Amino acid sequence: MVIDAARLALANLLAPETRKLFWKVLGITLLLLVGLWLALHGAIVAFALPWVESFFPDLPDWAGGVAFVFTIFAGAGLAFGLAFLLSPVTAVVxxxxxxxxxxxxxxxxxxxxxxxxxxxxxxxxxGSLKFLGVVVVGNIIALILLFVPGINLIAFFLVNGYLLGREFFEFAAMRFRSPEEARSFRAKHSTTVFLGGLIIAAFLAVPIVNLLTPLFAAAMMVHLHKLLSVRDPLFANQLRR
Incomplete structure (x- = not known):
């Protein structure tokens, strides 16, 4: 069942509607990062350099060239730092x-x-911010356990598998159920949901591809919720038009 849900979700990612959605998400993400870079770089140029000049008024003429080189390196450093934010910012968007x-x-x-x-x-x-918090907390825990020999990789999958499986399954369930019913239904099928979360964690571990993680996870858990709901005759009837 979990494998079927993952297979169907991968097929959905190749659908034209989903591709358009991905480019929209990635485009908004890049615009946000570029805007953040411009704001931070502008702040450095506007505040940091005058601050240095106010403390060192007798700088020689060649100091202007040093300041110019400093702004270039500051911009490159900011760009490098923001590259690490690409995945979490994409997750929020x-x-x-x-x-x-x-x-x-x-x-x-x-x-x-x-x-x-x-x-x-x-x-x-x-919910978007909550997802970001889940990813950050999960990876902080995994990072701490990174220093414990033999369990670092296992910790990454277990922590992210549980947190991502829970959050995305409850999202899918709450499209048809109340929050309380969604949590109860998730608890009832906790093992299956956790296995689904492990697949999402594996997807998250692949560089570049992991930019698609929120879309893949949402699609997969929609399928998994549907497949599990079919086993509940009363609720299966409620799903029909």
Missing amino acids: AGLFLDDIAEVVERRDYPADRQGTAMPLVPAMI
Whole structure:
């Protein structure tokens, strides 16, 4: 069941609607990072250099060239630092479009079922930040355990598998259930959800490809929620139009 959900999610990533969504997410992410770089670089030029000149008013003429080189290296350093933010910032932006990928999956693969209910903008933004927090906390824990021989890689998969599986499955479930019902349904199928989370963690571990993690995870858990719901006759009937 988990493998089927992952296979279907990979197929969804290749759909034209999903490709457009990915480029939209990546474009917004890059615009945010460029804007952040310009703001930070401008702050360095506007505040740091005058501050140095105020403390050292008798700098020789060649100091202007040094200051110019400093601004270049500062800009390059900022760009290098922001490169590490590409994945988490993409996660935040993609979190605002999770309902869009869920709708693509539901329309393409479950046309006979009723559509789920999208989250309002504010809860969606909160959910996006919550996802970022989950990834950050999970990786901090994994980083701490990195220094414990023999369990560092295992820790990465276990921590991220649990956290990512829980968050994305409850997102998919809450499109059809109340938050309390979603958490209860996730707890009922906790082992299956955890296995799904391990696949998402493996996806997250692949450089560049991991930019697609939020979209892949949302699609996969929509499929997994549907497949598990079919086993519940009462709720399966509620999914029908």
